[in-house]
Amino acid sequence: MNPALWVAKTGLEAQETRMQTVSNNLANVNTTGFKQDRAVFEDLVYQNVRQAGAQNTQDAQLPTGLSLGTGVRVVATEKEHTQGNLQQTGNALDVAIEGDGFFQVLQPDGTVGYTRDGSFQVNSEGTVVTSSGFELEPPLQIPDNAQDVTIGRDGTVTVTVPGQAEPQQIGQIQLAEFVNPAGLQPMGGNLYSETAASGQPQVGTPGLDGLGSVMQGALESSNVNIAEELVNMIETQRAFETNTKSISSSDQMLQFVTQNL
Structure with missing residues (x-):
């Protein structure tokens, strides 16, 4: 030729x-x-x-x-x-990350996936899951009688229940970050998986050690x-x-x- x-x-x-x-x-x-x-x-x-x-x-x-x-x-x-725009939704379980980090999601095969999509929902058992039904990691359980759900900037989750004046803390959202996030493997479904190029995840509290903070009632749009x-x-x-x-x-x-x- x-x-x-x-x-x-x-x-x-x-x-x-x-x-x-x-x-x-x-x-x-x-x-x-x-x-x-x-x-x-x-x-x-x-x-x-x-x-x-x-x-x-x-x-x-x-x-x-x-x-x-x-x-x-x-x-x-x-x-x-790069950071996408944060759009206010007003939904209590919509959470956006402002800064670095990924939500951790437990997949059906037992491995952990990582995502920036914080449009969470509650399944029939009261567990916080993604739109695909995958559980948030660490797991978060919303009581049946919970009236209001509040998620702090550091990921602290509190609820108010009838008959109690003080809010009750039920868990905390943790974020994971990577040395080389560009090395993560996109899997579809808004999920990434860890690879040798990305390095191991460093899990911590939002707002600390270089991790971004979380914002309730908002979602991060595409960049x-x-x-x-x-x-x-x-x-x-x-x-x-x-x-x-x-x-x-x-x-x-x-x-x-x-x-x-």
Whole structure:
């Protein structure tokens, strides 16, 4: 295959992957706690035809070399864990994180997942769960006769029950943070899982040791910037079109050689 055609083909694949990333960002513009992805590119290995600094003659050294690139690829997609806007909902069990940290969620297989989606609810047993029914970790039980639920900035959960003037503390929400949150594995369902790249979770009280505080009656919106993503979409489209023109030009050159030589 003509090397130029192959190089342009890798460009098409890379831009197609970037377009998929942009499309996923736009599709999740209203997903609670969603963090936008960014495609990371790298050039492929070079064919080193002539080494820079080699001796051209006994007394002359080559100032530059001759290296031919073989294309490009998407080497990673990186989550940008910047703060999303906090939207007031007024729901007692809607909790947003202001700063660093993740809620801990117990999954059906017994492992712990991590999320920024704090739209919690209560199941039939009074346990606080996510919208998918996964229990918050550590578990939080709301009494049947609870009238009001209050969640403090440090995650302290108190309720008022009939016949008692003083609020009753029933538990505390804890947060987990990671050395490299970009290394977390997105699993869908607004959940992440721990990986070797993310490091082990450091669990603590909200507002302490670098952890963010929690805000009751609010949710963190997606951090996707629509205007930025639309610009990225146009840029990706133009880059894709340019690579198709490279293929067309290379094909015309080969056709000229075939017909005239």
